[in-house]
Every structure is written in structure tokens, then in C-alpha cells.
Amino acid sequence: DNRHRAGGDAAATVLLFEKYLQNDGQLHIDAMLKKSSAEQWLPLHLTKADIQQLPNKPGVYYFNNEKNKIIYVGKAVNIKKRVSSHFTHNEGDKKRQNFIRNIHSITYTECASELEALVLESAEIKRLWPKYNASQKQPQQKFGLYMFEDSKGYLRLAIDKRRKHLPSLYNFNLLHEGLVLLKKMVEEFGLNEKLCFVNKLPLTIEENLALESPNAYNPKINNVVEALNKQLPTFAVVDNGKGKEEKLCLLIERGNFWGMGYLSNYKQLPTMPELKELLTPYADNDYIRNSIYSFVEMNPEKKVALAI
Secondary structure, rough: OOOOOHHHHHHHHHHHHHHHHHHOOHHHHHHHHHHHHHHOOOOOOOOHHHHHOOOOOOOOEEEEEOOEEEEEEEEEOOOOHHHHEEEEEEOOHHHHHHHHHHOOOEEEOOOOOHHHHHHHHHHHHHHHHOOOOOOOOOOOEEEEEEEEEOOOOOOEEEEEEOOOOOOOEEOOOOOOHHHHHHHHHHHHHHOOOOOOOOOOOOOHHHHHHHOOOOOHHHHHHHHHHHHHHHOOOOOOEEEOOOOOOOEEEEEEEEEEEEEEEEEOOOOOOHHHHHHHHHHHEEOOOHHHHHHHHHHHHHHHHEEEEEEO
């Protein structure tokens, strides 16, 4: 009644508001108020408390979807600050909005330093392959240089696909890269190219008769291994841990990242076998390895040389 009149419009508004409240309208009111508050920048499924519980410390954080599957992994010097930055200055493009809408919860792993966070982030991206991580999704090194002894007692070198539980002398992303190194070793150390599979044709009868004995030939292979050991250093990086009585330790073995962990009551490094028992092994990749080498270059006092 009395539409467009003060009394009629007021009565209609009251009636509408009563029906609104009777039909779960409070949920929409709260959402509307949230948009005008400091929480407006948060994703739909996160609250201010979800951000407040994050630490102001280095670490790796994980965004999880509604099924609790990790869809993004990131590293941070300050986890709370870095996570918050994902949701401020929010661009309106469809891909980013879809990413934001899919975040239902946040978990994290606190680290002792930015270096540990960097290594853990890279390892976790390779392990989990999260949907929204675009970088660092390059394939793992696919080939390795291996040494074995054949039935006649000859030590032989060969390039093969990486074997998870078989240690390699060197690792390569490309088969061609490995063959170039192997050919160089054949020329430099006077190796037999057929015993190294550089030439894949079988040995002829004449070539078999002309072969050096294993006792004469095998030292050449040992010289190759020794040269690779000098070229591929083994060392540990020892840095401050999360507590006063512990140290963070990262191990590089033969030029490759082996793993990391914490050493309690640290005074000096244990032997290599003992150290490996204390550390957690991780998959090696170029990004991790280059980051550790860069850190050591800037902090040489934290590098401890090790003998294999």
C-alpha cells in the first residue's frame, strides 16, 4: 500500500527485511560486511584467523583445495607476509581468480633459513607436481654415467637411464651431454671406445686379442673416476638450525645434492656413513644444486669439505 510514499516504502522494506532474516539472510549480511572490512582481500574459503596463525618465519607453505590436495607450494623468508601477498593487489584475470577460489586451507613447514626453504620448496614441487606451480617443473636428470665390471674383469663405463638405487658417477639431462663427456674421457685417458659403448659395434677377434689385460686397463678407468671426483666435490653446508643446540646440514656428494637435516649438539661433522644416517635424502636437481653452490660462494665459511 502507498507505494513510493514514505510510509508504504518503509513498511515494505521492513517486511522484506523480516523475510530476509527468516531465510538465512544473516549469512549474506556477514558476507557483505566482510567485503567492507579488512578481510575483503581473503579468498572465499579462508578467514583472517587462517592467516593470523601463520608464523613470521622462513619456511614452505602449501595451498590445499577442498579435497585437501596440495595445489600450490611456495617458499618464504616470512611465511605470513608472503602468503598475505598472494591475496592483495588481486588481479581480475580468470586464471588467477580460479586459483584463488580453489584455496580452502593453508599448511606450512617452518624452516631454519631461506636456503632450507628454497631447497625444500624445489623438492616438494618435484614430488607433488602441484597444479598451479608453473616454474621448476622441468624433468629430473634422466641419464647417468655408470661403471661396472664385466665377466672378463674389465671395468667399463656406460651411459644409461638413471637407476634409483644405483649410484652414478655423473648425471645428465640429455643423452648427448653424457656422450660428449664420455668421448672426452676416452680420448683423454686412452680408453677403448668399444669398452665404453661409444662405439657400439662388438669387438672383433683381432681387437679382442689386442686388448690390454684388465690389470693394465682398469687403472685408466680408476683415473677417470679420480678425475671426476676432483671435478665433482663432496662437501657439507653447516648453518644455524631452528634451535640453539642444533645445526642445519646440507650434503653435496660428488657434485650432486644428497639430502639435508638437523644435527643435534653439533661440534664437528661425523663420518660420511654416519652423516647419511642423520640426514633425509632428497632428489637432486639443477635448481637446488645451483642454489647451494651460490650460497657457498657467498658464505665460504659454512662449507666443510668431506672425503668420500
